[in-house]
Amino acid sequence: MSALTIGVWACDDDPAPQGGDMMPGGQGGQGGQGGGGAGGEGGMGGTGGEDPGRVCSFDADCPNGQYCDIEPNAFEGRCLIGCRTNPDSCTDGQICNPQTHNCEVPGCAGDDARCAEDEFCGENDQCVTGCRTNPDNCPLAADGRSQTCVASGDTRTCETVYPCCNGATCSESTRAACEGGGGSVLEGPLTCEENPCDNTRCQGDGDCAQGEYCGPDGLCIEGCQVGEQCPNPDLACDAQSRTCVEVQCDSNDQCAEAFQFCDTQLNLCRFGCRSDENCEAGLSCVQGRCLSICDPNDANACGDGAYCDPNIRECRDDCESNEACNEDEACNFDNNQCERGRCRDDANEPNDDVASATGIELGAADANGIRRGAADGLILCDDDVNEGETAAQDFYAVQLAQGERLRVELVNPGVGDANLDLELLGDEVDDPQVAASLEEVEAIEYPALNVVKPATTYYIRVYGEIDEPTEYSIRVTVVPAENACFPDGREPDDNxxxxxxxxxxxxxxxxxxxxxxxxxxxxxxxxxxxxxxxxxxxxxxxxxxxxxxxxxxxxxxxxxxxxxxxxxxxxxxxxxxxxxxxxxxxxxxxxxxxxxxxxxxxxxxxxxxxxxxxxxxRVNDPCLPDAHEDNDTLADGIQLDNVAGISQGGQVIENQDHEVFDDAGICPGDVDYYCLTAEGGDILEAWIVADPALVLGEIEVQWVDEEDGAVGGRARISAPGGAPVKARAPGVAAGIYCARVDGLAQAEGPYTLFVRRSVLENPDLCPQDAAETAPGARRNDRADDSVALDDVSDGQGLRFQYDQGLLCDVNNTRDQDWYTFDVGEAESRVCVTVEGFENSRANVDMQVFRVAAAGDPCQNDDQCGALGACIQGQCRAITDRSTTGFDAEMVNLTPGVVGNRIGEHFVRVFRGAAGELASYTVTATVTPPGDCVPDWQEVDEANNSFDNGTPLGSGEVAMCDAWICRAEAAQGDWYDIAVPAGEDRTVFIEYQQAVDGNLQLFFSGPLADLNGMAGFGASRTVGNYLCMNIEGGAEDQVVTFGLQGQPIPGRNRIDYNVRVVPTDLEASDVGDCYTLGAIELPACEPVANNFYMGCFPTFTLP
Structure with a gap:
């Protein structure tokens, strides 16, 4: 076998194995013994067929391209392929590595790239730990400054770069280079961009202008000076931030000594004196004010036209009206002194009899000859009682021409001991004309139809046996003799x-x-x-x-x-x-x-x-089904994936608006389903267009999943030609989804359905979160990366919104989204809501921050604790938060809370616990003080009567962008809600009774205990809350609730919040009144035309 193997390798047409490539270029090595092939160009020859290791004692004993490998303590070795070290057999500047016997370039040869990332090529071509100069690879310093690589001998280190001042010239260099060149380093600025050197050097704050302080670099910087009075003297200069801030305190020692004292009621430092020593001679320090102290027992202590106030021992001018007194006082007209605890009567006093009656001016006649007059913001005090009488009373006068008829309305939200009644008096009043009931509106029409009275003066008496100040309003309508009729509110309805x-x-x-x-x-x-x-x-x-x-x-x-x-x-x-x-x-x-x-x-x-x-x-349903029935269940829903013109390849065409059907219709109790297949991350949108004149009731659309669970927000009908109101479900998981069109309660009418399925590809970011996937966008998971909410109030800064929010967890990291908006005017009301999610799946919560109150420096939220966040480099405390278990979160910052804290506000939307993809809409409404205009629920149409309520749908409601103006106090605001069959609802109202005025909550709808006839009832304020519960009936029904109230003097509106939430009255007879914030009171059964106080009424639908 061995001879055969050798013979095969020796054949000319079977080449032997080629030599290795370890030798550098040049001629190929010779073949080894036994028929080895010649080495390839630049390589060594291959070994022969027999043992290639020739016995040797020195390298010279071996063929070229080999060296003698001798084991330690041995005298002989064998020749192996490789270079020789003595003398070195490598060429072209390479040397023989004695360990590997390979030819190698020595060291790093001046190339940093041949070294590890944290090394550079040093002397002797050896890699040394340190930074590199070309290119410079030094990172930013911890404080954000640039660094540069500086060589010193055979070492290199990263050194910080500072702005360096040589006179007014600024350059950027290291500290050593700057000071070595006679310059001075600036510790504050990061760069020379704004030439911080071009300024006068300061030694202390006194060297700087007002509104500046001396910084650590000896430069005057914008900010306040410690110990100096701020423009707002109630604030003090914070030594760390050099901004004017409110200072919390427990004693005067914690306040600026020269000009502030500690207001222990507010626990805040306030401008004013601490002691008599702070006041001029002859004045004394009283509650932070320097006053002239007088003796209240001395009738002549203050001279004519003034008196000594016993509470503050200060001389005050005699009062002629309540406006001359403080808000917690009223003018006693018997001695013309302001007194605390006295009923603050209205400006018409004294008008306690016919002789002093206040005249009511009538406006010009309208096209029908009708004249109108009113008196608002009126107060009847319990001390407006004439001698020998028991009822407090106010009198008003109005003059009529011959033949005119008069309608007087007394609007009185009071009940029980605060109830007021109405009487009409005058020489031409034949019989007693009295309206005395427990109704909020008392009305008298006089004289009777077809009775002509001569020109005369009528006197209006408002009276009641009361034990507390009671607010009311007067409305007067006068019709002419030739048309002495009071038209109803539905006119014109003459054909x-x-x-x-x-x-x-x-x-x-x-x-x-x-x-x-x-x-x-x-x-x-x-x-x-x-x-x-x-x-x-x-x-x-x-x-x-x-x-x-x-x-x-x-x-x-x-x-x-x-x-x-x-x-x-x-x-x-x-x-x-x-x-x-x-x-x-x-x-x-x-x-x-x-x-x-x-x-x-x-x-x-x-x-x-x-x-x-x-x-x-009704025996049968009079509404005729449309051509697309039966699609009243998920199982029977119309499959849009197969509808011609809007689908392709078994799926709705992506990224296009599709008009599905223009001949669809809804009937009472009807629900229509339209279904499609979505890929993971798709954005689904649906909207309904219908002529409101052709639709009875309200229609809404919402996306649902395969279990009929709500996904995303709801949307009601959009008028033709207007901007569509869309139900959106962004970032859905893959699956089947249906647009559910629901006729609320007994709604019916034609509609056109539109849908859209949008697909966006960006796997590196939260899928379909437009704030994070738009061109140039970045994740908005930090306050400093907040997305500015869109101003949807025509640039007025009154309404901000983002309706494409989405929470999704990437790489097992809990997602959160930050948004920002501006408050432009002090004493504004700020309302923030997050809606359009399903809490059972997503558990979405919200926090609101403002930047006014700065804290410790920070780099991340973790450094600020659970109740704070790192915003603009400082820990900021939460202003307010909403973490309920409902499908909407709401934060309402009252004008008193907002105060003078204008500027940027932040909203953090996050999960209270892990959940599914959560789409949501965030809205911020800013309502400044000033003229009272229609609220956001009345933008399209007023809701000032119970038969013209704003429809709120059948779902949860979180609303804090509504108010009642003084001009609409008698009519109020009204809302319609749909209560599905067998479901219950809690209606909860919150407002500020002492700040804005009193409200009353009314119910109008069918009641089971009245055999289905319309019932009416109300809930009286308890604290700052109103609450009622509605028990659902056998079928879907629409009911109406309303709010009425009169702002207190000095206020022109009553702000309020509305929550409507599903509840279970079998589990708790008070529903969710406690959960939403009301005090613990019992439930009570309603009675038609009655009022309730001290309990939360339940209205049971038939």
Missing amino acids: ADQATRIAGDQARYVGTICANDEDWFTLPLALDDGITITVTTPRDSGDLRVRLYSDTGLSGPGGLVNPAFDAGAGQDVGGRINYRIQVPENTNGLSDDNYFLRIDADNPADLAAYDLNVVVV
Whole structure:
């Protein structure tokens, strides 16, 4: 075998193995013995077939390209392939490595790259630990300064670079280079960018101008001087930050001695004196003020027109009105002195009898000849009692021309001992005209219809046996003799085109028929339905005609004179006249059609007040299903992945707006599902466009997952041509999702559905978080990387929002998002909400910070503890936070909390615990002081009546961007909420009673204990809270709640927060009133037309 092997390798056409490449260039080595092939160019020859190790004693005994390898203590060795060391056999500047016998370039040969990262190529071409100069690889210093690599002998170190001043010239160099060149190093600035050398050197703060201090580099820097008075004398200069800040204190020793004292009520240093020594001669220090001390027992201590205040022993001018007194005082008009604890009456006092009655001015007549007047912000004090009487009273006067009629309304939020009543007096008042009930609004109309009185003065008496100051307002409406009728609030509704849509199957309307007036109403009915219409009028009203028309009949020949039903003459029932139309159900008395109810006077010149009640019994659903039914469940949802024109390859086409159907419709109790397949990280959007005039009630859309769980936020209908309101679900996990279109309660009408599936690719960042994936964006996980909220108030700085927020955890790191917005005016109200997530899946929480209160220097949040964050290099304390278990978080900073702290505010959105991807919307609303304008719930339409409430949908509500202006105090704000069948709701209101004024919460809707008829009730304030619970009924229903209240004198609005949350009244009869912040009070059963205090009422729906 051995001979055969040798013979094969020796053949010319079977080349032997080539020589190795260990030898550098030059001629190939010779073949070894036994037929080894010649070495390749630049390599050594291959070994022969027999043992290549020739016996040797010296290198010279071996062939070229080999050396003699001798074991220690041996005399002979064998020749091995490799270079020789003595003499060195390598060429081209290489040397023979005695360990490996390979030819190598010696050392690093002047190339730093041949060394480790923390080494450079030093002398003797050896790698040495140190920095490199070309290029310079020194990192930034810990304080952010640049460093440069400096060589010293055979060592190199990174040295810090400072701005170096030579006179006014600035250069950047090391300390040694700067000082060696006669310059001086600046410790403060980082660079020469703004030439910090071009300034006068200072020795102390006294060398600097006002508003500057002497920095560590001997340069004057913008900031305050310790011990000097700040522009706001209540602040003091902080020695660390050199900014003016509030200083907390327990004693005067902690305040600036020269000009501040410690206000122990606030525990803050405040501008003022500490002792009499701080005051001028003759003055004494009283509660931080230098005052002239007087003797309150000396009637002549202060001279004429002044008196000695016994509380502060200071001379004060006599008062002529409450405005001359402090807020906690009132003017005693008997001695013209301001007194604490006295009822602060309104500016009309004294007006406690007819002789001193306050005149109410009427405005100019409108197009119908109607004049109006009002008196707001009125207060009846418990000491406004005339001798020999028990009731406090105020009087007002109004002058009428001949034939005019008067309507007076007393708006009084008080109840119980604070209830007020109304009386009309005057020479032309025949019989006592009194309105005395527990209703909030008392009203008197005088004289009666068709009675003509001469020109006269009427006196309005507001009275009550009260034991506390009570607020109220007066409204006066005067109609002319030729049209002495008070039109109702639904005008114009004088024909079928203007007809009022009857909401629901049980409704009540109070109205007025004036001369040549008609009132129209409309509703859809079906063949087997039943309907009862009852119209009631006072006996002395004119005769009415009550007629019901079908749309088909009304459109035909002689439609107006051929009603489908006519109530005929009224019947006297208990002193009132009743008109009734009744069509029993299942009698085929109706048709599938829209019907119109027409109410007018038999004699067009007659006037009449009426009360309309409508009850409909529906046997079948009159709403016709659209062409896409049945899609009322997840299982039956329309698969958009297969709809032509919007899908491709079995999936909705990405990154395009798709109009799904323009002929969809919703019926009462209906839900429509439209489903698609989403990839992980997709953004899903859906919105509904509908003409509000064609939709009864409210329609909303929301994305849901395969278990019908809500994903993202809800959106209600958008009007054609307007900006769409979208339901968004960003960053969803892969799976099936459906856009669920829900007709709230009994809503019905046509709509058009739009959807969009957006795909963005950025795996390195939180998927689909637009704040982090937009071009040039970075993660906003730190305050210093905050994303500025978009100003959505036309640049006014009043409303900021970001609706594409997303929390997702990357690399097992808990995600958080930071945002910022500015508060531009002191004493503003700041409201921040985070909505659009499902807490059970995401557990989203929120914190709000402002930069006013600085703390210790920091580099990260961990250095600031659990209740702080590192913002702009300093620890800042949390201003407020919201960490509830609901599907929305809300922080409301009142004007008193905001104070003068304007500027940048920060919002941190984070998880309270690990959760799924969480999409959300963050909104910040800033409401400055000043004129009271419509709030954000009234931007599109006022909500000042219970039949025009703002729809809030069926989900959770967190709202702190609403208020009641003084001008709308009597009407208030009203809201509609949908209560799904079998579900309960808690309605919770929070406000500042002592700061803004008192509020009252009202309920309007059907009640089970009234057999389904409309009920009305209210919840009285307890502290700063109002709360009521609503127990769901057998079907979806819409109810209304409202808020009314009068701002206190000096305030022009009452700010309030609203929370509506699902609750379980079986588990707790007070719902979530306690959870949301109310004090512990019992639940109570409501009674129609009653008021509640000392408990939280529950309204049970049928």
